Amino acid sequence: MTTRTIAYPDLSSYIGGTWTRGSGTEEVTVLNPATGTELGAVPLGINDDFVAALDAADAAFGSWRRTSPTTRAEILRRAAAIMRARASELADLITVELGKPTREARVEVVTAAEHIEWAAEEGRRGYGRDIPARTPRTVQTVRREPLGPIAGFAPWNAPLITPARKIAYVLAAGCTLVLKPSEETPGCALALVRAFEEAGLPEGVLNAIFGKPESVSTYLLSDSRVKGVTFTGSTGVGRALASLAAPSMKRLILELGGNAPVIINADVDVKAVAESAVRATYRNAGQICTSPSRFLIHDSIHDDFVQAFTQSARTLVVGNGLDERTDMGPVANEQRVAAMAMLTEDARRRGIDIPLGGHRIGEAGSFWSPTLLAGVDDECLISNAEPFGPMASTRPFHSLDEAIAVANRLPVGLASYVWTNSLSDATRLLDEIEAGSVVVNRWQASLPETPFGGYDDSGVGTEGGIEGVSAFQRIKYTSFAA
């Protein structure tokens, strides 16, 4: 086990270019989920702080929207370069705040930097178009303009990538941002904000505040100066934010939960797919909205798959993520442990086979063993609720019609996966699975250059891709006659 000590940063808010502890008196303790020990305490802001942050974002918008996209891109690229230079320090911070193994955390730092670089370049391509007029000497154009100040809310499960996505696309679009990162992983988000400050971002363009989540969103979303909301988190909170945003018709970008189906045909190399599935399932202890979770497996290979998966998962080293040997760290908090216990208990009560895990590990820290619930049905809790933890389920199917019906039976549709060597089955599944991403024979559901978003209860709008910047812009039609 490692004995490395990690320097933990100050957790002030950043408002109008100034670091401040705000006007509140309450704090939230930040815990290391691998040890249960205290890392620090984040001061919670109150209304005065939220007002100051929005005033700053509003005041900065006038000049930031007129700053050339090339200059904006230079600042964003500088911030990304600072992050890359600090990759190992940032990776350690992710590990102590979230528990993710440092090996995986290094990948998160690079991906976060790539989002910023992608947005920087896309921001320079804010093309409009010229529409042929019906009369001579008449010009008709379409241009994209930044929306205005945006309110952003980021969760804890990708503590660098998610705030980086919010900041990068909003700023590249010419908008300003008031960001409320998760109070569970504040250090990561603030390290990102520091990189932008050092990169020369003008004051007020980016503000980071903490507070009671509901108070922050109620204040920001009731102010008509906020023109858009970008949120990543659960469907329930997404729905609440959408209602708050409705009276003033704010733009919504909501990245919500999933419960990703994986359809595995009989024609695959069962052992190879099972082994790769283990790595994908337990990455970040399963706390990714695109984590494969509902394995639908052809009945002729179901039992072989379960056996190969279980055998491979038993080799995973679970422990403190700072240890380079660790494959899977703790879950983020005790609420996730309780959620895993509830899903397991429900399966036990129904007599579902649990060939792997199904229990907490140790007394210290929030560890749950990699778990598989085999042969579930529609009634099981895990078939209906996103596990968002180190847990997946399997279910045999006989026909592709049946697999498609089960894959599409939930109101969520974020990521989905297919494993097959049949071109015709793959083509059919790409057409018929209802989800924002359908991925065949790989596990990569999103990259900076690809749009990422969900169907139905999984969200509204997309992040990333060429759509990532235009999400925060609006269309103006202009016309004049000479």
Ligand code: NAD
């Ligand atoms: P949550 O939705 O309650 O919280 C996510 C984030 O939103 C947190 O940082 C929280 O501070 C903030 N938040 C909560 N209530 C808010 C409010 N009223 N106004 C503004 N911000 C608010 O999720 P959770 O309970 O922390 O995580 C568990 C569930 O959330 C999972 O089951 C999963 O479905 C979902 N989740 C999804 C993602 C994703 O990437 N799509 C990320 C995190 C959580």
